Amino acid sequence: MANAERTQPVLTARDAGLVGCAECGRVHPRGTQTCSFCGLALQSRDTASLQKVWAWLFAGMVVYIPANVYPMLRTSTFGNTQESTIVGGVIELMEHGSYGVALIVFVASVVIPISKFISIAYLAVRVQRGLPGTTTHFHLYEVVEFIGRWSMIDVFVVAILSALVQLDFVASINPGIAAVSFALSVAFTMISANSFDPRLIWDSHEGKPA
Amino acid sequence: MTESLADLIACPKCDALHRIPKVEIGGQARCVRCGTVLVAPRQGAMTQIVMLALTALILMVGAVFFPFLELHTHGLEHKSSVFDAVLSFSQGLMLPLSFAVAALIVVLPVTRLMALVYVFAPMALGWAPARNARAVFLLAEKIRPWAMAEIFIIGVAVALVKVAGLAQVTLGPAFWAFVGLVIVTVLKDSFMCRVTVWQTLNARSPS
Numbered sequence: 251m252a253n254a255e256r257t258q259p260v261l262t263a264r265d266a267g268l269v270g271c272a273e274c275g276r277v278h279p280r281g282t283q284t285c286s287f288c289g290l291a292l293q294s295r296d297t298a299s300l301q302k303v304w305a306w307l308f309a310g311m312v313v314y315i316p317a318n319v320y321p322m323l324r325t326s327t328f329g330n331t332q333e334s335t336i337v338g339g340v341i342e343l344m345e346h347g348s349y350g351v352a353l354i355v356f357v358a359s360v361v362i363p364i365s366k367f368i369s370i371a372y373l374a375v376r377v378q379r380g381l382p383g384t385t386t387h388f389h390l391y392e393v394v395e396f397i398g399r400w401s402m403i404d405v406f407v408v409a410i411l412s413a414l415v416q417l418d419f420v421a422s423i424n425p426g427i428a429a430v431s432f433a434l435s436v437a438f439t440m441i442s443a444n445s446f447d448p449r450l451i452w453d454s455h456e457g458k459p460a
Numbered sequence: 461m462t463e464s465l466a467d468l469i470a471c472p473k474c475d476a477l478h479r480i481p482k483v484e485i486g487g488q489a490r491c492v493r494c495g496t497v498l499v500a501p502r503q504g505a506m507t508q509i510v511m512l513a514l515t516a517l518i519l520m521v522g523a524v525f526f527p528f529l530e531l532h533t534h535g536l537e538h539k540s541s542v543f544d545a546v547l548s549f550s551q552g553l554m555l556p557l558s559f560a561v562a563a564l565i566v567v568l569p570v571t572r573l574m575a576l577v578y579v580f581a582p583m584a585l586g587w588a589p590a591r592n593a594r595a596v597f598l599l600a601e602k603i604r605p606w607a608m609a610e611i612f613i614i615g616v617a618v619a620l621v622k623v624a625g626l627a628q629v630t631l632g633p634a635f636w637a638f639v640g641l642v643i644v645t646v647l648k649d650s651f652m653c654r655v656t657v658w659q660t661l662n663a664r665s666p667s
Binding site: 260261262263264265266268269270271272273274275276277278279287288289290294327343348351354355385388395398399400402403404405406407408409410411412413414415416417420421424425427429430433437440444448449451452453 | 468469470472473474475476477492493495529531533534544545546547549551554556561564565594595597598601606608611612614615616618619621622626627629654658659662
């Protein structure tokens with residue numbers, strides 16, 4: 251039943267010569283500046299959306315490189331100092347036999363960031379080429395938007411470990427500079443995903459440039 | 461013209477135009493194209509949101525100031541609170557990260573909760589919305605992706621496994637306060653449907 255509905259042409263607010271609010275859904279006549287309902291600035295389509303998406307996406311990709319090269323954690327036990335990177339930390343967890351946690355960290359700090367870069371770029375390229383967007387593409391966008399913040403886990407782990415393990419000579423853990431660039435990378439990609447106007451995904455479907 | 465526009469709603473995610481459907485309490489209406497929930501009225505939703513937000517605020521106070529985790533090894537012990545976790549980045553170059561972590565796990569969640577109480581408390585009592593209620597709710601909506609208390613809890617779980625081999629860790633009262641906080645926050649967000657909130661907010665505002 252749901253499939254039958256999807257194949258029917260959908261009348262959008264823009265087709266009807268109206269502007270819909272991206273926050274509350276209130277419909278206004280074309281040319282209205284701000285939404286009378288919630289006060290958000292009205293735009294039928296955020297035309298600068300893709301520029302913001304690309305800019306933040308590249309910023310996120312650039313800072314993701316030092317995040318992987320430099321150490322995330324410095325662990326000192328009885329005078330020996332060991333530095334570990336993101337991937338190094340995952341390997342360490344696996345050596346301890348904690349495969350479940352190793353998997354969580356690996357997914358949160360490697361799989362999710364990289365899939366996000368690829369997914370956002372893919373969606374942006376599609377919109378630019380005016381390719382038809384489907385429900386699948388919209389779901390991809392929703393997943394990317396929802397899951398991005400979970401990458402922050404690794405930064406929090408570093409913060410907790412550094413606060414907790416402070417036993418002078420016996421054992422101490424301190425954060426490495428990669429924590430900063432990783433946090434920035436997550437934040438930048440989150441802004442990139444938030445700047446994406448999802449209505450553009452469907453527009454290409456109708457084959458009309460904004 | 462304006463009257464007929466008030467009966468319409470454009471899906472915020474895909475711009476598909478709908479006539480605002482009549483939905484029974486407890487039901488929900490979704491966008492025909494993308495499936496985004498458009499209308500979802502709940503019995504006493506406003507009161508529940510206010511109660512849960514207040515509960516979350518109280519739990520947050522406990523979570524920040526009580527000891528969070530205690531570590532024992534080789535006769536040494538170390539207690540740390542959420543506050544210490546925030547301060548762990550406070551040396552040198554990493555200071556900005558300290559502020560960011562504080563914002564993500566304490567400041568922004570608290571701001572969002574207070575904003576929600578401000579917007580919903582008068583409405584739950586049946587009064588007209590507070591001054592600037594719309595602007596405050598818009599702010600709460602903007603903050604939402606950046607309030608990361610629940611992610612912090614998963615971070616704690618991961619950290620515990622990492623430390624487990626090194627020392628014995630005891631969970632402090634603040635840990636349980638934080639777990640409660642996360643559950644309450646998830647419950648509260650499940651009661652909120654933003655389109656419905658905007659509809660109610662405007663229906664009750666003197667224009």
